[in-house]
Amino acid sequence: MHRISLACLLVSCNLMISCLEAPPTAVSDATEASATTTKAVIKDVSAAEFQRLIADLDKGLLIDVRTPEEWAEGHLKGAAHKDYWKEDDFDAAMNTIPRDRPVLVYCAGGGRSGLAANELHQGGHLEVYNLEDGITGWQDAGYPVTTGPAADF
Numbered sequence: 001m002h003r004i005s006l007a008c009l010l011v012s013c014n015l016m017i018s019c020l021e022a023p024p025t026a027v028s029d030a031t032e033a034s035a036t037t038t039k040a041v042i043k044d045v046s047a048a049e050f051q052r053l054i055a056d057l058d059k060g061l062l063i064d065v066r067t068p069e070e071w072a073e074g075h076l077k078g079a080a081h082k083d084y085w086k087e088d089d090f091d092a093a094m095n096t097i098p099r100d101r102p103v104l105v106y107c108a109g110g111g112r113s114g115l116a117a118n119e120l121h122q123g124g125h126l127e128v129y130n131l132e133d134g135i136t137g138w139q140d141a142g143y144p145v146t147t148g149p150a151a152d153f
Contacts, residue, residue, distance in 0.1 A: 042121040044132040047141035060102040074145035081150035084112045106131035
């Protein structure tokens, strides 16, 4: 994954303030994932849709990609945690996720998680959803956060 040069560019543009605006993503146009007719999905979704996906997806993996300090302030119940900016740890963790397991990813405002969603998709993950307004939008929509330990992958 080619995140180092992108990360340097983003940091130099005051990324440290918070998440960037999420890059536009949509349902992939008929990407063949295998010899079957399975299509890869990468999609930005609203808080309401994200909540529905958490409840409905079989074996979906919820991942918070914020910093440890942000995680400690509150996170979504059942979320695993991997800091996007800890490259080696993040990349290794993402490579342990089965490619056919749905992944739901979020950050503070949708930017980092949008980048992570794109990387997961490019890495062969077949179904990836990004919370478009991050945990901020989640809370603004009235959904709860919790504290405590992270879930396992």
